[in-house]
Amino acid sequence: MIIVCQKPLKRLKISGITLFPFIFIRNPEDKKNPVLINHEKIHLRQQAELLVIFFYLLYLGEYYFWLIRLKNGYAAYRRISFEREAYAHEHDMDYLSGRKLWGFRRYL
Numbered sequence: 001m002i003i004v005c006q007k008p009l010k011r012l013k014i015s016g017i018t019l020f021p022f023i024f025i026r027n028p029e030d031k032k033n034p035v036l037i038n039h040e041k042i043h044l045r046q047q048a049e050l051l052v053i054f055f056y057l058l059y060l061g062e063y064y065f066w067l068i069r070l071k072n073g074y075a076a077y078r079r080i081s082f083e084r085e086a087y088a089h090e091h092d093m094d095y096l097s098g099r100k101l102w103g104f105r106r107y108l
Contacts, residue, residue, distance in 0.1 A: 001044060003031055018043040020052045039090035046082050046104055081107040
């Protein structure tokens with residue numbers, strides 16, 4: 001895991017994004033935000049399990065599926081199984097130590 005502060009993220013409405021093996025965060029002080037870092041670490045695990053490329057294919061596929069059904073970008077984002085898992089467990093700092101392989105499947 002490599003945490004990088006990125007100025008281009010300042011223009012976006014996101015606090016962080018994970019692009020294996022990097023976690024890009026908007027604000028330098030967010031390096032000390034355990035909830036945000038844990039959320040992004042969950043995405044790192046998901047990406048590793050799906051060999052990165054399959055993660056992004058499924059992620060985009062789910063996003064567009066929900067976008068067509070819900071006609072709302074934010075609602076579609078929140079329905080993605082990967083995001084549902086990460087949001088559900090971002091406060092549990094021990095989640096990754098006991099997480100089963102492909103844990104995101106519970107959120108499909």
